Every structure is written in C-alpha cells, then in structure tokens.
Amino acid sequence: xxxxxxxxxPFVFRLSIFVLAVFVGYFxxxxxxxxxxxxxxxxxxxxxxxxVVGALLAVGVGMISSGSGWARGFGFIALIFACxxxxxxxxxxxxxLAMYKKKVK
Amino acid sequence: xxxxxxxxxxxxxxxxxxxxxxxxxxxxSSRQGNFLGMIGMAIAIVTTLASHPPADGIAWLxxxxxxxxGGSVGAVIARRVPMTSMPELVAAFHSLVGxxxxxxxxxxxxxxxxxDIGKPGxxxxxxxxxMSxxxxxGALTFTGSVIAxxxxxxxMSGAPIILPARHLVNIALAIALVACIVGLVLTGxxxxxxxxxxxxxxxxVLMIIPIGGADMPVVISMxxxxxxxxxxxxxxxxxxxxxxxxxxxxxxxxxxxxxxMCHAMNRSFISVILGGFGGETAAxxxxxxxxxPAKLGSADDAAFIMKNASKVIIVPGYGMAVAQAxxxxxxxxxxLKKEGVEVKYAIHPVAGRMPGHMNVLLAExxxxxxxxxxxxxxxxxxxxxxxxxxxxxxxxxxxxxEEDKTSPIYGMPVLQVWKAGTVMFIKRSLASGYAGxxxxxxxxxxxxxxxxxxxxxxxxxxxxM
Numbered sequence: 001x002x003x004x005x006x007x008x009x010p011f012v013f014r015l016s017i018f019v020l021a022v023f024v025g026y027f028x029x030x031x032x033x034x035x036x037x038x039x040x041x042x043x044x045x046x047x048x049x050x051x052v053v054g055a056l057l058a059v060g061v062g063m064i065s066s067g068s069g070w071a072r073g074f075g076f077i078a079l080i081f082a083c084x085x086x087x088x089x090x091x092x093x094x095x096x097l098a099m100y101k102k103k104v105k
Numbered sequence: 106x107x108x109x110x111x112x113x114x115x116x117x118x119x120x121x122x123x124x125x126x127x128x129x130x131x132x133x134s135s136r137q138g139n140f141l142g143m144i145g146m147a148i149a150i151v152t153t154l155a156s157h158p159p160a161d162g163i164a165w166l167x168x169x170x171x172x173x174x175g176g177s178v179g180a181v182i183a184r185r186v187p188m189t190s191m192p193e194l195v196a197a198f199h200s201l202v203g204x205x206x207x208x209x210x211x212x213x214x215x216x217x218x219x220x221d222i223g224k225p226g227x228x229x230x231x232x233x234x235x236m237s238x239x240x241x242x243g244a245l246t247f248t249g250s251v252i253a254x255x256x257x258x259x260x261m262s263g264a265p266i267i268l269p270a271r272h273l274v275n276i277a278l279a280i281a282l283v284a285c286i287v288g289l290v291l292t293g294x295x296x297x298x299x300x301x302x303x304x305x306x307x308x309x310v311l312m313i314i315p316i317g318g319a320d321m322p323v324v325i326s327m328x329x330x331x332x333x334x335x336x337x338x339x340x341x342x343x344x345x346x347x348x349x350x351x352x353x354x355x356x357x358x359x360x361x362x363x364x365x366m367c368h369a370m371n372r373s374f375i376s377v378i379l380g381g382f383g384g385e386t387a388a389x390x391x392x393x394x395x396x397x398p399a400k401l402g403s404a405d406d407a408a409f410i411m412k413n414a415s416k417v418i419i420v421p422g423y424g425m426a427v428a429q430a431x432x433x434x435x436x437x438x439x440x441l442k443k444e445g446v447e448v449k450y451a452i453h454p455v456a457g458r459m460p461g462h463m464n465v466l467l468a469e470x471x472x473x474x475x476x477x478x479x480x481x482x483x484x485x486x487x488x489x490x491x492x493x494x495x496x497x498x499x500x501x502x503x504x505x506x507e508e509d510k511t512s513p514i515y516g517m518p519v520l521q522v523w524k525a526g527t528v529m530f531i532k533r534s535l536a537s538g539y540a541g542x543x544x545x546x547x548x549x550x551x552x553x554x555x556x557x558x559x560x561x562x563x564x565x566x567x568x569x570m
Binding site for chain 2: 067
C-alpha cells in the first residue's frame, strides 16, 4: 500500500481552497441586499488589495542578485497602489455605510 | 515566524474577509462587517512582515514610505470623493488592483527566491503558469478599468468606438497572448513576460472601447470580477490562502453582479461584451418621427396634485444624480409626509451607472433605507399609487419593454409606473434615453411632463407646497 503515502502536490490544496471559496463567495454574495451593491463593490475592491502581501515580499527582498533591485522597485509601486486601495476602499465603504439609516419613528 | 502559524493566520484573514461580505446582507450588520474586513487586512499585513521581514533598513524604509504615501492618498480620496462619483472611483480602484497584480508578478519574476518559487532564470514551471495568468488578467483589468474610468467620468465619450475588423484583431491578440504564455513557461525568458503584459494591456483597451455608456454597470461589475481572478492568480503563485480566498470571493462577487445587471437589462453577457449597444441613436429607434403632443405641466400644478394624493412612489434615475437633486427630493418627500402622504422610493437595478448607486445617493440625502424598494418588491404597488414621480429616469419605465415586441428593450423588466393614477416625469427634454428608444409614456393622457433641470424643478415644487 505504498501509493497511499505519496505526497499530494500543494497546488492541489490551493486549488481546493480556491474552488471552495468560489462556492462560499457565490452564496455569500447572493445574500447581499441589492441596496448595498455599491458598498459591496468598494469593499471587494479593498479586500482584493490583500495582494499587498506580494508587494511586501517584493519590497523586502535581500540585495543578492541583479534582479533584486528591480523586484524592490516593482514591489514599492505595487505597495503604494495596494495601500491607496486598502485605505481608500475601506474608508469610503465606511463613509457610505454610515449614511444608511432606518426610519426614525 | 513559523510557516504553519503564518498559514493559519492567512486563513483567519480569509475567513474575516468572508464575514465582511456576509455583513452586507443587511445595512444593520454592514458596518461591523467592514470593520472585520479591516482587521483581516491588518492580520495579513502583520503576518507577512513577521514571517518574511524586509531584508535590511532600506527595505523597511520603503515599506513604511509606501504604506504612508498610499495610505494617505487613499484616505484623502475616500474622504473627498462625492457620492455621485462612486462609479468612476470604483473603476479607478479596480485599475490599481490590476496594476498591483502585474507589478507583484514582475517582482516575483525578478526575485523568485523571495517568493520561494525557484531561482532567477529557473522558476518552477507551475509558478510560471500561475504568474502569467495573474499578469495577463491584471494587465487587462488595468487598461480596461482606465477606459471605464474615462468613460464614467465623461473624460471620454460614452459612445461605443467600433474599430474595423475588431473581432479578428481581438482573436489574433488572444492567440498571440496564449503563444507568449507558452513561450514563457517553456523558456522562462523575460521577453515573453513583458510581451504578455503589453498584449494584455492592449486587449484591455480594445475590449472596453466598443461598449456604450448604458452598459457601464455591467462593465464595472465585470472588471470587479477580473480584478478578483487576477488576485487569485497571484495567490497561487505565492501559495497564500488569504489571497486565493479573496480572489475567489471577489471574482464570484463581480460575476454575480454582472449577471444581475445583464438580467435587469434583458441582455446576454456576450452581447454586452461584443459591444456597440447604445451608439446608434434616433435612427435605430424605429419611431415614425411624427411629433406627438405631450402634456406639459408646471411645478405648481405638480405640487398641488401631490399634496392632495394619498400615495406617491418616487422613481429616481441617473438624471437625478447628474443634477444632484437628491437633497431637494428628500425635502419634497418630507413635506409630503407632513401632509399625510405615503411616500416610497422604487429603484430599478440598472438605475445609475453602477449596481446600487441610487441607494447610496438616497442614503446620502438621509432617505431611510426602509422607504426604498427594489423593482420586484414594489411593482405591484403602482396600481394603488396616485402618483408615480419619475425623476431623471426614462428607459427603466418604458412600457414598450412589455408591450412592443419590436422594441430593442422588449423583455427588459421595467417599473410599471403607468399603472399609477398620474405619472409625472421630470426630464430635461422629450429626447430618448440612453438606449435611444422613444418612451410612449410621454404622450399618454395621464402623464404630466415637467421639463427642466431635475434639481430646479424639484425645488420649485417644494416652493409650490
């Protein structure tokens, strides 16, 4: 029974996470009330900027090869863009959501 | 930091992002949801800095500088942007996600050792595939969103731009893109990396320019979706679960919104993407061109009739947003309520230039969200309403969508305002709407046209009361 011990490629794990998250996204987004579709777009914008983790890795590389300088440069610009999005996206969402009020009776 | 601990923390961040979207199921829980999203983002950033600390002082300096510059720019924009400009702001933000995806992939390509995906010139094949997909979708999102931004902010005409043989050009570019991806995977040569980027950038422009202004709600949702898939592609390269989960969430969110928008316009996604709609105006309208009489009314007439009504349904459209009439409208509704008139708002899914845009504008004008209703919830109530007050909307109230089988918008769900006792239209002119279709409602007996700027007319009605 040697084949059972065979290691699974990490890619398969990532793919599983991805596929399951697509389904989670499908159900969660259908439950969003249409009145909040604009905040939904701005908050998805903000969270997709979690790509900032890639920017941080690129900015932080050690200067060991000729490519490192390039990586830092690209990473730095990506970091600025992602941070504009993170701060802008979450704050503008907060600003919008603060305006939704119930009827005062 | 231990790699397993880091992986668990990324998972926690991903779960918090799911909860932040979950919070949007009602306005009451939405603020808490947004807060959870912020916590998730903070966890992801701190985890990255702790598990892969920047290599030296300069790197730390760059990190602090980047966060400070980007963060302050973002915060200022978030505070200053007027709510009417939300569509173009969202388009601009999409473009930044797209560009960030391209730049992160470029960083990973030039310093693969920092991303644990191999050595320079010898990157794992699988990582190259994931990276090239992330770059291609990211670059496409970037230029596509820039064009959408220019169209939405009226810096560029909303009319579709149709290039000759555009389908052939697009197919040729798509084939070239696939060839370059294969080239990159086989050789790992930087030339292919940049060719992919350039081709995808061009493709992004060509994809969005033929799409007309009326289809922008679909385009902006679609680009939302693309920015998610781009993030997911990079997530696979980095093996980062927070990024993969988020990419999948955002990708499916944008796809669902595109579907809802297409459904609300009774158009297929493919026909929107192929573009060209909304450009051919009067000529395609097929109207006989004969001048029919419309009943014009004054603001005082409108004020008098509405004060004596018992139920008024207000239908706002993009024209209200352009004229910034939402505050005057709220004032009018308040006066009516004081007179004992029941006031409700009816919103069509494609009113405005992005999903949910009208709801935000009404919320900004302090309209309580429980007075605002979606199409399917309020359509049955028009028959009991004395007055349907249509302000800056047109195509979404066109009865031709239900009655005239030859109409280009036949089959599109519309607000049945004609069932109300009296229909009041506030419009700048009797011209057709974005779809270029004449609205027969303008010429009916129980319709009253109030021509003029939406804000001025509404203010005059308020005075008249």
